[in-house]
Amino acid sequence: MYLHHICHVGKDEWKETHADPFGQHGFVYRPDCAQGAAWSGEGLPPAGTVCEVLNNTLDRPEWERCTILFMGKFKAIYESESCHERVVDVSESWIISFRPIRTPEQIAAEERREAILEMKGFLSFSDYREAERHCADLYDAGYRKVTP
Structure with missing residues (x-):
């Protein structure tokens, strides 16, 4: 599966490209939140968001801090303290939940x-x-x- 995405090529330089996100290309998605728009908690968090995740597919699901690396319509990739990178299905709301970091x-x-x-x-x-x-x-x- 190839997706259209924005790829980081330098300090403040990004380019549009097509790549296999589940392959060996080592891509990085442009953090949408880096442009000043903080995620309000509505809908799915954009790439680059630091938030909390509850993954109900795990043996003992608990809220934990994570960073969204990729967010698509059906799949997301995040990293957290318990895993380096985890690919999850976001098409079913009972599987995974995200919320902003609590004060x-x-x-x-x-x-x-x-x-x-x-x-x-x-x-x-x-x-x-x-x-x-x-x-x-x-x-x-x-x-x-x-x-x-």
Whole structure:
């Protein structure tokens, strides 16, 4: 399969070419994000984007930081801490998911939400919202699960 792409030939020099992306040519795709447009999280991330990936084809899928090397309509190539280059199918949304790098505030909010849900699991309230409010109050007051 040959694809039309932009190839890096010098420091700031790019040229259009045709090459086999799965062959031995050692091509590099032009990072679309290098031109100042940050990926908003909508659609698929362009080549050059540093984001997080969740690959559901792995034994234990977890979100991990990655760099998008190639993004097509059906295939993507990314590199991450767990692999040098991985070719994935992006035509089915359940297989792979991408999201922007989370800010420390987003991470803290997610941890708070998970802790509140865990606390709520130990309570038996008939009013779901009341239980969540009480757990949120406890979490915000500094109460945390302690493992013996």
